[in-house]
Amino acid sequence: xxxxxxxxxxxxxxxxxxxxxxxxxxxxxxxxxxxxxxxxxxxxxxxxxxxxxxxxxxxxxxxxxxxxxxxxxxxxxxxxxxxxxxxxxxxxxxxxxxxxxxxxxxxxxxx
Amino acid sequence: xxxxxxxxxxxxxxxxxxxxxxxxxxxxxxxxxxxxxxxxxxxxxxxxxxxxxxxxxxxxxxxxxxxxxxxxxxxxxxxxxxxxxxxxxxxxxxxxxxxxxxxxxxxxxxxxxxxxxxxxxxxxxxxxxxxxxxxxxxxxxxxxxxxxxxxxxxxxxxxxxxxxxxxxxxxxxxxxxxxxxxxxxxxxxxxxxxxxxxxxxxxxxxxxxxxxxxxxxxxxxxxxxxxxxxxxxxxxxxxxxxxxxxxxxxxxxxxxxxxxxxxxxxxxxxxxxxxxxxxxxxxxxxxxxxxxxxxxxxxxxx
Numbered sequence: 386x387x388x389x390x391x392x393x394x395x396x397x398x399x400x401x402x403x404x405x406x407x408x409x410x411x412x413x414x415x416x417x418x419x420x421x422x423x424x425x426x427x428x429x430x431x432x433x434x435x436x437x438x439x440x441x442x443x444x445x446x447x448x449x450x451x452x453x454x455x456x457x458x459x460x461x462x463x464x465x466x467x468x469x470x471x472x473x474x475x476x477x478x479x480x481x482x483x484x485x486x487x488x489x490x491x492x493x494x495x496x
Numbered sequence: 497x498x499x500x501x502x503x504x505x506x507x508x509x510x511x512x513x514x515x516x517x518x519x520x521x522x523x524x525x526x527x528x529x530x531x532x533x534x535x536x537x538x539x540x541x542x543x544x545x546x547x548x549x550x551x552x553x554x555x556x557x558x559x560x561x562x563x564x565x566x567x568x569x570x571x572x573x574x575x576x577x578x579x580x581x582x583x584x585x586x587x588x589x590x591x592x593x594x595x596x597x598x599x600x601x602x603x604x605x606x607x608x609x610x611x612x613x614x615x616x617x618x619x620x621x622x623x624x625x626x627x628x629x630x631x632x633x634x635x636x637x638x639x640x641x642x643x644x645x646x647x648x649x650x651x652x653x654x655x656x657x658x659x660x661x662x663x664x665x666x667x668x669x670x671x672x673x674x675x676x677x678x679x680x681x682x683x684x685x686x687x688x689x690x691x692x693x694x695x696x697x698x699x700x701x702x703x704x705x706x707x708x709x710x711x712x713x714x715x716x717x718x719x720x721x722x723x724x725x726x727x728x729x730x731x732x733x734x735x736x737x738x739x740x741x742x743x744x745x746x747x748x749x750x751x752x753x754x755x756x757x758x759x760x761x762x763x764x765x766x767x768x769x770x771x772x773x774x775x776x777x778x779x780x781x782x783x784x785x786x787x788x789x790x791x792x793x794x795x796x797x798x
Contacts, residue, residue, distance in 0.1 A: 389518065396525050403532040407539050414543040422550060458551070458569045493543060494573040496551040496566075 398473050404440060405470045405489055412436035414493040416448055416464035421495030426450060426462070433464050445469050453494060461496035526623030534632045537619045541636040544574035546796055548613040549640035552589065553794050556642055556699060560591045560608055567613050580615045589613050594641045594797060601639050601798070607692075609699055610641040610797075639798035644697030646791035647732065648678040648690060649725070650742035650757065661781055664766070668776040669722040676748035676755070678702075679717040687724050694728035695735065699792070702757070708745065713756035716742075720751055722775050729768055729777050737765045738782065740791035759786040 416433025420426045430448035437443045446468040453463050469486045476483045552567025567589045568581065581588035590612045593605030601612050614637035621629055651665065655674035659665060667675045681700040683689040703716040732739060740762050744755040762783035770776040783790070 389514075389521070392521065392525060396528060399529060400532065403536055407536055410536075410540055410543065414547075417547075453573065455569045455573050458566045461551070461570065461573065493547065494570065495547050496570055 394474055401473065402470065402487065405468060405487075406491070408437060408440045409446070409466050409468045409489045410491040410493070412446070412448070413464045413466040413491045414495075416450070416466065417462055417493040417495040420450055420464060421462035429462070429464060433466050437466075437468065441468060441470070445471075455494070455496070458496065461494050463492055463494045465490065465492040526626070530621040530624050530632075533622075534619050534634060537617055538634045538636060540575055541580075541615055541617055541634070542638070544571045544576045545613040545615055545636050545638035546640075547571060547574050548576070548589070549611050549638040550794060550796060552611040552613065553640040553642045554792075556591065556608060556611065557701070557792065559701075563591055563611050564589045567611050571613050571615065576615045580617050588615070594639060599797070607696070607699060609643070610639055612637055612639045612798075614638075637798065638796060640794055640796050642699055642792055642794045644699040644792050645736070645738055645740045645762070646680075646698045646702070646760075646788070647694045647739045647741060648680045648683055648698055649675070649694060649728075650678050650744055650755075651675055651761070652744050652747045653758070654747050656743055656761070656784075659781060661783060663781050664778055665763070665781065666769075666776055666778050668770075668774070669725075670774055670776075672720060672722075672750070673747040675722075676718045676744075677721065678742060678755070678757075679719060684717070684719050691724050691728045691731070694725075695731040697739075697791070702742075702788075706756070708756050708758075711758055713745065713758045714742070715754055716757055718744075718748055718753060718755050720748075725775060725777065726768060726771060729765060733765045739763055739765060739779075741779075743784075759784060760788060760791060762790060 412433045415436040416429045419432045420429035429450050433448040434443040434446050437446050446466055449465045451463045452460050455461050467490045469488055471486050472483060474483060476485050548567040548571030551570040552563045555562040555566045590603045591608050592601055592603040592610055593607060594601050594610035601610055616633055616635045618631050618633045620631045624630060652674045677684060680698045680702045683693045703714045705712055706715050740760050742757040743759045743761055745758050748755060761781055763779040763781050766778040766780060768777040
């Protein structure tokens with residue numbers, strides 16, 4: 386039974402991690418689009434963080450707008466979103482091997 | 497005795513059930529992990545192809561080669577590998593025509609108003625090999641189109657005068673020096689090409705740039721005559737009454753010649769109030785700017 390319970394929680398945790406990866410990736414794309422396509426660089430980080438909700442808590446994320454030079458294309462806007470995802474499985478369960486949070490960082494580039 | 501015998505006959509049932517359901521649970525867990533990972537990769541690829549198509553289509557204003565190069569570079573900057581373009585059955589980045597009615601993309605079609613970026617990624621499966629599936633290869637594509645409101649018909653600085661936003665101008669064949677057809681991309685060679693460019697907007701390069709009196713202008717050929725304006729005006733108005741008209745320095749020549757475009761009017765096409773030799777069409781000014789980019793909009797359609 387403990388093994389079964391562990392497996393069920395691991396599946397749930399994996400689902401949360403995958404969902405967080407997709408959400409953070411999408412948030413970075415939305416922020417980069419705001420800056421690169423619409424040209425609104427001032428509020429792009431806020432827009433990116435707002436896109437974390439409702440799946441994730443925007444307060445636990447950071448968004449950084451930057452630029453990159455793509456060879457042959459020119460300057461493009463990049464949005465990097467970092468999110469600290471709390472784990473549902475307690476770190477003590479495996480003797481402290483598992484981290485309490487997982488840091489997810491995603492970057493998107495738009496022009 | 498009977499009761500004791502019955503109880504003994506059931507012993508081990510739970511073990512069998514737990515074993516069977518555990519195998520099923522492990523199977524579904526494996527499936528969910530593999531499928532979730534594939535979905536994640538699909539999402540990443542979609543973001544990358546969207547970014548590539550959207551960036552590339554804007555460069556159609558420069559050339560098709562530039563559009564393809566930009567689309568590829570931006571998609572790669574978002575994580576698409578070179579071999580993921582070549583692995584695609586749709587052959588990477590294509591320039592073509594988007595038909596808004598049928599919602600279809602035709603590679604290498606004319607007018608070139610769309611860019612399609614497609615990529616295929618082989619995602620290895622962790623648990624799939626148990627059932628003989630080593631990988632999945634989702635094929636993703638995005639199509640972005642550029643829409644132009646620029647028409648190959650312009651007015652003169654003299655006709656514009658002090659008219660501002662909200663004013664109404666009357667384009668007239670009885671006022672030829674102040675209105676004229678423009679030969680963007682040689683559209684005046686064939687009347688059908690000119691009508692098409694007026695109806696759907698012109699998206700190509702409009703002419704070499706030069707400097708006149710310290711001002712950067714477009715050097716474009718013009719031709720006298722107002723033939724086909726009635727049909728082009730009606731067709732354009734039915735699709736989208738908002739157009740962007742070039743404004744030239746001075747006035748149009750009396751015959752073939754070249755003019756210098758120095759700014760652009762965004763205008764709404766109104767009614768035509770006279771036909772034939774005394775043709776007249778009215779338009780309302782919505783904006784005046786030296787920025788040509790106001791004539792174009794781009795968006796993702798797939």
